[in-house]
Amino acid sequence: MRALYRGVLKRELALAFQHRAELVQPLMFMLMVVTLFPLGIGPGPETLQRIGPGVIWIAAILSSLLGMERLFREDFQDGSLEQLMLSGLPVSLIAAIKVFTHWLVSTGPLLIMSPLLAMFLNLTLDMYVALLLTLLLGTPLLSFVGAIAVGLTVGVQRGGILLALLLIPVFIPLLIFATSAVDSAALQLPYLPQLAIIGAMLLLAIAVSPFAIAYSLRVSQN
Amino acid sequence: MWKWLHPYAKTERAYQLCQILQPWFWAGALLCLAVGTVWGLAFAPQDYQQGDSFRIIYIHVPSAILSMSTYVAMAVAAVVGLVWQWRTAFMAMIAMAPVGAVMTFIALFTGAAWGKPMWGAWWVWDARLTSELILLFLYLGVIALYGAFDDKLQGGKAAGVMALVGVVNVPIIHYSVEWWNTLHQGATISKFDKPSIAPEMLWPLLLNLLGFALFIAAVTVMRMRNEIILREMQRPWVKAMADKAEGDRHAV
Numbered sequence: 001m002r003a004l005y006r007g008v009l010k011r012e013l014a015l016a017f018q019h020r021a022e023l024v025q026p027l028m029f030m031l032m033v034v035t036l037f038p039l040g041i042g043p044g045p046e047t048l049q050r051i052g053p054g055v056i057w058i059a060a061i062l063s064s065l066l067g068m069e070r071l072f073r074e075d076f077q078d079g080s081l082e083q084l085m086l087s088g089l090p091v092s093l094i095a096a097i098k099v100f101t102h103w104l105v106s107t108g109p110l111l112i113m114s115p116l117l118a119m120f121l122n123l124t125l126d127m128y129v130a131l132l133l134t135l136l137l138g139t140p141l142l143s144f145v146g147a148i149a150v151g152l153t154v155g156v157q158r159g160g161i162l163l164a165l166l167l168i169p170v171f172i173p174l175l176i177f178a179t180s181a182v183d184s185a186a187l188q189l190p191y192l193p194q195l196a197i198i199g200a201m202l203l204l205a206i207a208v209s210p211f212a213i214a215y216s217l218r219v220s221q222n
Numbered sequence: 223m224w225k226w227l228h229p230y231a232k233t234e235r236a237y238q239l240c241q242i243l244q245p246w247f248w249a250g251a252l253l254c255l256a257v258g259t260v261w262g263l264a265f266a267p268q269d270y271q272q273g274d275s276f277r278i279i280y281i282h283v284p285s286a287i288l289s290m291s292t293y294v295a296m297a298v299a300a301v302v303g304l305v306w307q308w309r310t311a312f313m314a315m316i317a318m319a320p321v322g323a324v325m326t327f328i329a330l331f332t333g334a335a336w337g338k339p340m341w342g343a344w345w346v347w348d349a350r351l352t353s354e355l356i357l358l359f360l361y362l363g364v365i366a367l368y369g370a371f372d373d374k375l376q377g378g379k380a381a382g383v384m385a386l387v388g389v390v391n392v393p394i395i396h397y398s399v400e401w402w403n404t405l406h407q408g409a410t411i412s413k414f415d416k417p418s419i420a421p422e423m424l425w426p427l428l429l430n431l432l433g434f435a436l437f438i439a440a441v442t443v444m445r446m447r448n449e450i451i452l453r454e455m456q457r458p459w460v461k462a463m464a465d466k467a468e469g470d471r472h473a474v
Contacts, residue, residue, distance in 0.1 A: 173398040173399075220380075
């Protein structure tokens with residue numbers, strides 16, 4: 001049983017690293033979106049510091065939406081998803097493993113970019129630490145909640161925009177709490193409450209969403 | 223315990239129930255709305271601060287309250303559909319979605335019209351306005367997801383899952399946005415022990431609330447009948463009904 005799960009995990013990682021070019025795409029997208037803001041709004045360091053946390057988080061949400069579409073699509077199209085579901089393993093666990101590996105290879109690397117982005121937007125060290133912590137807790141939440149909608153739209157032709165329409169309103173609370181944590185850090189205030197709420201949402205999502213993902217995959221598989 | 227409910231999983235029984243309920247809902251809705259609106263707009267006393275412009279409360283508050291309860295009703299229907307595998311529950315959910323979206327839009331629109339004289343701006347990023355706007359997005363997402371599927375049974379299930387994801391999020395959205403920014407006046411009628419509204423203003427409001435609820439129920443029931451007929455076009459009972467209607471038309 002455990003060997004099978006490990007097999008699923010290894011297969012996901014191997015597949016992800018076969019397409020190295022695709023792994024870099026969300027990172028470049030995020031970098032470019034963030035670059036647009038100083039150009040569009042003006043390079044004043046104080047303005048940038050004021051809007052920085054929100055800009056980085058919005059860019060993170062958009063680029064994770066962009067990468068998320070690939071989460072189940074190829075497996076759905078070549079039928080391997082169906083085979084995994086017929087394997088007798090709990091679909092929820094398979095889904096959780098797939099989401100986790102997807103976060104590891106496509107959303108997690110956004111964290112590596114964060115120092116550069118923080119520098120671009122003139123964040124202080126305190127703000128950067130808070131930003132890193134919110135990204136660390138928040139991006140897995142994006143992946144787990146987003147995977148439900150990905151599972152639902154995987155069978156739909158051209159589901160990309162639909163996915164964004166479904167998920168953006170759902171991600172709003174995360175955006176609010178995360179940016180408010182960074183803003184508190186900027187004012188030297190404690191931001192543990194915001195982190196605790198994001199953590200609670202993450203735990204809830206990890207506990208519940210695998211079952212919802214499994215159901216949504218069954219709906220799509222019909 | 224729930225045995226009496228199960229026959230309504232069949233589309234034919236659900237259709238008959240809708241047919242029976244529809245005239246009652248319409249009658250109640252028209253009566254309550256007519257009395258409540260005329261009373262509220264013409265006879266209720268003026269507000270000592272807001273003057274006559276407070277009267278938009280008789281449209282704004284019922285639609286705002288019911289936009290949220292309709293979403294919850296959708297989620298309940300989705301749970302029923304997912305747990306007991308009722309097709310009719312998904313049909314009811316889909317029938318409610320556009321009605322709720324329109325209610326949300328009415329609440330936003332009347333809120334904007336009220337905000338202009340009161341706050342001096344059509345739109346402010348206040349907590350309740352924002353969460354109402356996000357609620358509209360959630361409704362539109364559910365409707366868009368359902369529309370993306372060709373197989374309507376599959377689409378109903380998918381929309382149901384999304385409605386449930388949304389309903390878990392509604393309180394989180396509400397509190398997060400509340401914390402984020404607040405300007406809107408506090409709730410006026412939810413404090414039932416000592417409402418901060420005069421009784422002669424409250425009664426028409428409650429009448430209109432009931433009227434709006436019955437109106438939503440009536441439109442939902444009509445939409446559900448349409449949905450059932452559209453989806454069950456090939457069933458003998460639908461054909462028999464269509465033949466009968468056709469026969470009646472020729473008889474006249």
